[in-house]
Amino acid sequence: MLKRLGSIWLRYALSLSGGFALLIGVIYMRPYDDSALRTFFIPPAECAAPCWLGVRPGVTRVDEAIRLLEAHDWIDHIERSSAFYDFEWSGRQPDWIDSSFSSHFRASGDTVESIRIRTTVPLGTLFILLGRPQTGLINPPLNQAGLRHTAVYAQNGAEINSLILCPIVRDTLWQSTVEIQYRNVTALYHPYTYNLADWLALRPCR
Numbered sequence: 001m002l003k004r005l006g007s008i009w010l011r012y013a014l015s016l017s018g019g020f021a022l023l024i025g026v027i028y029m030r031p032y033d034d035s036a037l038r039t040f041f042i043p044p045a046e047c048a049a050p051c052w053l054g055v056r057p058g059v060t061r062v063d064e065a066i067r068l069l070e071a072h073d074w075i076d077h078i079e080r081s082s083a084f085y086d087f088e089w090s091g092r093q094p095d096w097i098d099s100s101f102s103s104h105f106r107a108s109g110d111t112v113e114s115i116r117i118r119t120t121v122p123l124g125t126l127f128i129l130l131g132r133p134q135t136g137l138i139n140p141p142l143n144q145a146g147l148r149h150t151a152v153y154a155q156n157g158a159e160i161n162s163l164i165l166c167p168i169v170r171d172t173l174w175q176s177t178v179e180i181q182y183r184n185v186t187a188l189y190h191p192y193t194y195n196l197a198d199w200l201a202l203r204p205c206r
Contacts, residue, residue, distance in 0.1 A: 037121070037129055040094060041180065042156060050157020050182040052115050055105065057157070058184035060112045065105060083107050087117075096121045098177070115182040123149070123162050124174030130156065135190040138164075138199045147204055149176070152188050159188055166205035 043051035050057050053072055055065045066085065069075045074093035079086045086104045089097065097103070101118040127133075133151035140147070146165040153160070162176040 034129055036094065037096075037125070040096075041126070041129060041158070049155060050115075050184065052117075052182050055112055055115060057105075057112050057114050057182055062107045062110050062112060065112045069105075113183070116179065117181075118179050120177050122175045123160075123164075123178055126160060126178055127151075127174075130158075130160075133160070133194040135192055136194045137190055137192050138204050140204065150190065151194060152190050154188055157182050157184065157188065159183060168200065168205055 043049045047054060047056065053074075054060075054068045060068075062085070066078045069087065070077055074090055074097075076088045076090040079088055084104045084106055086102055089099050089103075093099070096119050098118040098120050103117040105115045106113045130153055134154050136149070136151040138147050138149050146163045147168075149162050149164050151160040152158070159181045161179045161181070164176050165172045
């Protein structure tokens with residue numbers, strides 16, 4: 001009986017990851033303009049990752065970061081709170097930035113350490129845009145509601161986090177919205193090769 005239940009759950013987990021593969025196939029079969037999202041999530045060739053709006057965590061000084069960001073059309077001004085520098089949006093930022101939550105950069109000494117941005121972009125959309133993550137993990141339940149899912153794209157200097165609600169079903173998995181953190185690549189280390197089907201087969205919502 002236990003083996004049968006385990007087999008059922010594994011097939012379910014594979015159906016979730018298989019559904020994602022099907023989703024990718026369907027989207028690539030029809031016209032799809034992701035240029036705006038690519039501009040937002042993928043650094044330009046002239047700014048080595050990690051990089052967002054010209055600011056490079058681990059490299060850019062705080063005063064230079066403030067100058068660059070306050071000169072950008074999306075940001076009205078930067079508000080400091082201890083080691084955190086909050087973005088006060090101008091109202092002209094992309095509509096997938098979630099301005100109801102704090103987005104900011106964090107400083108270590110006089111240098112930017114990390115950049116954190118809350119978005120309304122679905123996890124499935126970001127996977128289509130960036131492809132399969134190199135590493136990541138699913139953390140044990142934060143509470144009875146869901147799990148913290150982390151996907152790491154070292155080539156972009158990006159860590160993608162989302163809250164996946166329990167019980168896990170295909171829609172809640174791929175529609176969970178993401179928070180992106182840009183950090184120095186050495187700070188993005190996760191020991192686990194990304195394997196969503198195997199993680200879900202462990203029934204993390206138990």
